[in-house]
Amino acid sequence: MARYSKEHKEATRQRIIETAGHRFKQDGIDGSGVATLMADAGLTNGAFYAHFTSKDDLVARVVADQLRTQAETFSTLPPGRAGLEEFLRDYLSPQHRDHPGAGCASAALLDEIGRCATATKHAYTDGARAIVDEIAARLAPDDPQSAYGKALGLFTMAVGTLQLSRALSDPKLADEVLEQGIQNALTFLR
Amino acid sequence: MARYSKEHKEATRQRIIETAGHRFKQDGIDGSGVATLMADAGLTNGAFYAHFTSKDDLVARVVADQLRTQAETFSTLPPGRAGLEEFLRDYLSPQHRDHPGAGCASAALLDEIGRCATATKHAYTDGARAIVDEIAARLAPDDPQSAYGKALGLFTMAVGTLQLSRALSDPKLADEVLEQGIQNALTFLR
DNA sequence: TGTACATCAGTGAACGCGCGTTCACTGATGTAC
DNA sequence: TGTACATCAGTGAACGCGCGTTCACTGATGTAC
Numbered sequence: 001m002a003r004y005s006k007e008h009k010e011a012t013r014q015r016i017i018e019t020a021g022h023r024f025k026q027d028g029i030d031g032s033g034v035a036t037l038m039a040d041a042g043l044t045n046g047a048f049y050a051h052f053t054s055k056d057d058l059v060a061r062v063v064a065d066q067l068r069t070q071a072e073t074f075s076t077l078p079p080g081r082a083g084l085e086e087f088l089r090d091y092l093s094p095q096h097r098d099h100p101g102a103g104c105a106s107a108a109l110l111d112e113i114g115r116c117a118t119a120t121k122h123a124y125t126d127g128a129r130a131i132v133d134e135i136a137a138r139l140a141p142d143d144p145q146s147a148y149g150k151a152l153g154l155f156t157m158a159v160g161t162l163q164l165s166r167a168l169s170d171p172k173l174a175d176e177v178l179e180q181g182i183q184n185a186l187t188f189l190r
Numbered sequence: 191m192a193r194y195s196k197e198h199k200e201a202t203r204q205r206i207i208e209t210a211g212h213r214f215k216q217d218g219i220d221g222s223g224v225a226t227l228m229a230d231a232g233l234t235n236g237a238f239y240a241h242f243t244s245k246d247d248l249v250a251r252v253v254a255d256q257l258r259t260q261a262e263t264f265s266t267l268p269p270g271r272a273g274l275e276e277f278l279r280d281y282l283s284p285q286h287r288d289h290p291g292a293g294c295a296s297a298a299l300l301d302e303i304g305r306c307a308t309a310t311k312h313a314y315t316d317g318a319r320a321i322v323d324e325i326a327a328r329l330a331p332d333d334p335q336s337a338y339g340k341a342l343g344l345f346t347m348a349v350g351t352l353q354l355s356r357a358l359s360d361p362k363l364a365d366e367v368l369e370q371g372i373q374n375a376l377t378f379l380r
Numbered sequence: 381t382g383t384a385c386a387t388c389a390g391t392g393a394a395c396g397c398g399c400g401t402t403c404a405c406t407g408a409t410g411t412a413c
Numbered sequence: 414t415g416t417a418c419a420t421c422a423g424t425g426a427a428c429g430c431g432c433g434t435t436c437a438c439t440g441a442t443g444t445a446c
Contacts, residue, residue: 009422012423030218030221044424045401045424054400111357114353114357148370149374152351152367153374156347156351163300163350184339184346198389223433224434233389234390235391236436238433
C-alpha cells in the first residue's frame with residue numbers, strides 16, 4: 001500500500017523545518033521566501049504544500065521545533081548553577097553573536113514573533129515556558145516556582161544583550177556589551 | 191528663486207520619517223512597503239525618491255530619529271533614580287506593550303536592525319549609546335562611566351522583557367512577565 | 381495691481397522581480413502476480 | 414525471478430499581487446515686470 005516507507009516523508013518534513021529554522025534566524029521570517037526555504041532543503045517550491053498548509057503553518061512548527069531543541073540542550077550541561085553559567089558564557093559569546101543561523105531563535109526572531117499569527121505565538125509561549133522552567137529548576141532545585149521570576153530576568157537579559165550586540169556597528173562596543181552582559185547576569189543571579 | 195518656502199520640503203521629509211517610524215514599529219521594516227509608508231504621510235509612492243535615495247536610506251534616518259527622540263524624553267522625567275523608576279514602570283506597562291507603533295524602537299525592531307545595512311547599524315549604535323549614557327548619568331551622576339555596565343543591564347533587560355511579553359499568546363503570563371520585569375530591574379539596580 | 385512664467389513638490393503609471401500559492405505532470409518506488 | 418502497475422513525493426511552470434524604483438507629467442507656487 002504505502003509505496004514509500006512511512007519515515008521518508010516525515011524525515012523530509014523534519015529536514016525542511018530544521019533548514020528553515022536556520023534560514024529564518026539568519027534572514028528573518030519576512031526575509032525568507034518559500035522557494036529559498038525549499039532550495040535549502042534540496043527541494044523545489046512546489047513540494048512545499050504537500051508538507052505544510054501555508055508559510056504561517058511552517059513558521060509555527062519551526063518556532064516550536066527551535067524552542068524544544070533549545071530546551072533539550074539544557075540536559076547536556078553540568079548540573080545546577082554551574083551549568084547555567086556555562087550556558088551563559090556560551091550564549092553571550094562572539095561566536096554565537098556572529099552565527100545567528102545556528103543560534104538562539106529568541107535572540108534572532110523575538111520581535112518578529114510578536115507580530116506573527118496566533119498559532120506561532122502559542123508555539124512560542126509553550127516553548128519559552130519550558131526554557132524558563134529549565135532555568136528556574138537550576139536556580140532553585142527544591143522550589144523552582146520561587147525562582148521563576150529570576151529565571152525570567154536571566155532569560156530577558158540574555159536575549160536583549162545578544163540582540164543589542166548584533167545591532168551595533170562598533171565591534172569593540174559589541175564585544176563589551178557581551179562581556180558586560182555576562183557580568184550583569186552573574187551579578188543578578190547572586 | 192525658491193518657489194516654495196525652504197521649510198516646506200524639510201517638513202514633509204520629517205513627516206515621512208515620523209510616520210514611517212510608527213509603521214515600522216507596528217509592522218516591521220520588511221513588512222512595510224514604500225507605497226504604504228508614503229500613504230501614511232498623505233503622499234503617493236512616486237514622491238519618495240525626491241526625499242530619500244532608497245528605502246535603506248529611510249530606514250537609517252528613521253532609526254536615528256527614533257532613538258534621538260527617545261533619548262530626549264529622559265529630560266522630561268524627574269531627576270535621578272526616581273525618574274528612571276518612573277520610566278521603567280511606563281516602559282514595562284501593558285499600554286506600551288499593546289501599542290508598539292507609538293513605543294520603543296529597540297523593543298519593536300532590535301533583531302531586524304541586526305540584519306540591516308551598515309548605515310542603519312551606525313545610526314542605531316549612536317542612538318543607543320546616547321540612551322545608555324542617559325541611564326548611566328542617572329545611576330551615578332558623579333561618575334557616569336562607572337555605571338555604564340549597569341545601565342546596559344537595565345536597557346537589555348527592559349527591551350528583552352517587553353519583546354517577550356509581546357510574543358506571548360497567554361495574556362496572564364504576558365502581564366506577569368511585565369510585572370516580574372519591573373521587580374527584576376529594580377532588584378538589579380539595588 | 382495684473383499677468384506671464386520658471387520652479388519644483390508631488391502624481392500615478394509603468395518597470396522587472398520575487399512573493400505565496402496552485403496544479404497538471406513526472407518518475408522512482410516496491411507490491412502483486 | 415520478472416514484469417506490470419498503482420502509488421505518491423517531488424517537479425516546475427504559471428497565477429495574481431505587492432515589492433522597490435523610475436520617469437514623463439501636472440499643477441500650485443510666488444517672483445518678475
